[in-house]
Amino acid sequence: MLIERKWKKWVFFYVPMAFFIVFTLFPFYWMAVTAFRPDSELYHTWRQPNATPFWTLDPTLEHLHGLLRTTAFPNWLWNTMLIAIVSTVISLICGMFAGYALARLKFRGSEFLGTGIFITYLVPQTLLFIPLADIVRGMQLGNTPWALILTYPTFLIPFCTWLLMGYFKTIPKELEECARIDGATRFGAMVRIIFPVAVPGILSAGIFAFTLSWNEFIYALIFMSSAELKTVPVGVISELVRGDIFFWGQLMMGALLGSIPVAIVYSFFVEYYVTGLTGSVKG
Amino acid sequence: MKRLLENEKVLATALLAPGVTILVVFIAYPFLMALWFSLTSISVGDPGEFVGLDNFQRALEDTIFQTAFKNTVFYTFWATIFKLALGMWLALLLNRHFRFKRVVRASMLLPFIVPTVLSAWAWRWMFDPTFSVMNWSLFHLGLIEDRLPFLSSGDWAMWCAVVVNTWRGMPFFAITLLAGLQTISTELQEAAALDGANAWHRFWHVTWPLLLPVTLVVVVFSIIQTFSDFQLIYVLTGGGPANSTHLIATYAYQVGVNSGLLGEGAALSLFMFPVLFAVVWVQLRYLKRMDVR
Numbered sequence: 001m002l003i004e005r006k007w008k009k010w011v012f013f014y015v016p017m018a019f020f021i022v023f024t025l026f027p028f029y030w031m032a033v034t035a036f037r038p039d040s041e042l043y044h045t046w047r048q049p050n051a052t053p054f055w056t057l058d059p060t061l062e063h064l065h066g067l068l069r070t071t072a073f074p075n076w077l078w079n080t081m082l083i084a085i086v087s088t089v090i091s092l093i094c095g096m097f098a099g100y101a102l103a104r105l106k107f108r109g110s111e112f113l114g115t116g117i118f119i120t121y122l123v124p125q126t127l128l129f130i131p132l133a134d135i136v137r138g139m140q141l142g143n144t145p146w147a148l149i150l151t152y153p154t155f156l157i158p159f160c161t162w163l164l165m166g167y168f169k170t171i172p173k174e175l176e177e178c179a180r181i182d183g184a185t186r187f188g189a190m191v192r193i194i195f196p197v198a199v200p201g202i203l204s205a206g207i208f209a210f211t212l213s214w215n216e217f218i219y220a221l222i223f224m225s226s227a228e229l230k231t232v233p234v235g236v237i238s239e240l241v242r243g244d245i246f247f248w249g250q251l252m253m254g255a256l257l258g259s260i261p262v263a264i265v266y267s268f269f270v271e272y273y274v275t276g277l278t279g280s281v282k283g
Numbered sequence: 284m285k286r287l288l289e290n291e292k293v294l295a296t297a298l299l300a301p302g303v304t305i306l307v308v309f310i311a312y313p314f315l316m317a318l319w320f321s322l323t324s325i326s327v328g329d330p331g332e333f334v335g336l337d338n339f340q341r342a343l344e345d346t347i348f349q350t351a352f353k354n355t356v357f358y359t360f361w362a363t364i365f366k367l368a369l370g371m372w373l374a375l376l377l378n379r380h381f382r383f384k385r386v387v388r389a390s391m392l393l394p395f396i397v398p399t400v401l402s403a404w405a406w407r408w409m410f411d412p413t414f415s416v417m418n419w420s421l422f423h424l425g426l427i428e429d430r431l432p433f434l435s436s437g438d439w440a441m442w443c444a445v446v447v448n449t450w451r452g453m454p455f456f457a458i459t460l461l462a463g464l465q466t467i468s469t470e471l472q473e474a475a476a477l478d479g480a481n482a483w484h485r486f487w488h489v490t491w492p493l494l495l496p497v498t499l500v501v502v503v504f505s506i507i508q509t510f511s512d513f514q515l516i517y518v519l520t521g522g523g524p525a526n527s528t529h530l531i532a533t534y535a536y537q538v539g540v541n542s543g544l545l546g547e548g549a550a551l552s553l554f555m556f557p558v559l560f561a562v563v564w565v566q567l568r569y570l571k572r573m574d575v576r
Contacts (some may be wrong), residue, residue, distance in 0.1 A: 046418035094302035100300040122513030126532035131316035233400035255401035278462040
């Protein structure tokens with residue numbers, strides 16, 4: 001170990017670490033404080049003295065009540081969750097199949113397809129939203145959850161395929177060969193032998209895909225128009241800003257409640273998420 | 284059926300079909316449509332007609348688009364530099380042993396997990412012209428006389444967007460670089476220290492070169508994400524004040540969706556393509572080289 005003096009540790013470790021922690025977490029703290037702060041305290045201008053600027057002494061649930069009374073927030077939460085789960089499952093299945101084919105099977109054009117899928121991974125949603133809106137309208141999918149369930153996999157499948165392909169390559173071929181000698185079909189060996197062994201990789205891909213679809217914004221903004229069909233990010237923007245009036249308390253309550261589910265899922269699977277994240281760029 | 288699936292080619296086709304179908308229908312096809320749209324005067328409810336490169340020509344002469352393009356380059360450039368520098372620093376800090384390391388590392392990723400639109404609202408509230416907590420603190424600390432125009436001046440707003448983007452993307456850099464750091468043996472560091480290298484030299488001559496491959500990949504991903512960003516500006520400024528903070532994507536949205544000029548909007552978003560293509564090309568070449576090695 002390298003030996004370090006005490007003051008050096010303060011200057012080079014504790015102080016910068018504290019800076020990073022405050023920088024990273026303060027916005028969330030502020031979101032939470034605002035969500036529970038009564039309106040009478042909320043609107044203190046920047047010049048006014050404020051007895052308790054960084055916390056509040058009488059927390060209130062008025063913004064929660066307001067949010068539930070004036071908007072379809074529970075619906076938004078449910079829509080977001082449903083769409084995220086279904087599109088993640090679809091993408092995982094497609095990704096597992098495609099990843100296996102690219103990792104294990106020999107066929108003409110496999111390299112070309114692999115590169116092609118990788119390129120689609122790098123196509124941003126903002127390049128395609130205009131024609132895609134037209135296609136969705138043409139398929140009569142506009143303003144239905146299917147519009148998002150079918151389009152979210154466009155950015156999830158490439159990622160799942162890529163990550164799982166890498167994972168499948170690390171599984172020894174002998175495992176499959178043994179099963180095949182015992183009479184299993186190729187497909188059977190894949191489903192019963194390879195997929196169970198790959199559960200950690202599948203979980204990583206799934207968690208990462210889930211957070212990505214929970215995060216998606218532009219497609220949800222364009223394809224959904226009815227208030228009760230919106231997802232949380234879109235609903236918060238379109239229903240809580242009326243004209244020039246921002247309902248800050250409710251906005252922050254909505255942002256907080258919309259962040260908590262995904263944060264909880266993440267906290268249970270931190271290690272898998274990190275594997276997915278670092279794997280997403282390595283391939 | 285069973286016999287057929289034993290054939291590798293048949294099985295591969297069957298396994299790839301669902302994924303590839305979705306990607307063709309919702310990526311390849313819309314891309315071709317975008318190319319076609321950009322060459323026509325199509326708008327909502329009007330199929331329009333072929334107009335050649337008029338849409339591109341008009342975009343190049345459009346001063347709002349010129350600003351949007353400059354903003355996009357500015358935003359991508361500075362945000363990527365900050366994310367790399369701060370992310371690297373954070374990764375080095377997280378690579379050390381300390382108490383509560385797991386909790387700290389997990390919480391550092393929060394900005395990346397939480398939906399950008401929602402956290403951007405928290406930032407917008409912190410930048411609020413009248414109720415900004417930052418103006419309040421700075422004023423009461425006696426550091427400012429008048430409030431800072433966070434989002435009400437175009438120049439300030441672009442820097443604010445860079446800060447928020449850095450805040451959001453830094454964890455991605457930090458965690459990925461941390462994974463890279465953990466593969467570097469500590470013996471190398473110790474050997475360099477024995478040779479009398481100070482911390483900076485150890486970083487610059489040992490750690491940085493070894494991390495370069497990971498760094499390059501992360502930077503490429505980040506450039507693509509940042510260059511095509513939409514949500515952050517949409518929430519923070521909506522392109523204002525006076526269209527001074529548009530990015531290519533937000534301006535394309537304004538023209539293509541709000542005004543319904545699909546042809547022009549498609550042409551505007553296609554201006555992202557050459558830059559993204561160049562970045563992807565670098566990435567692919569690089570990946571090929573890795574495979575050979």
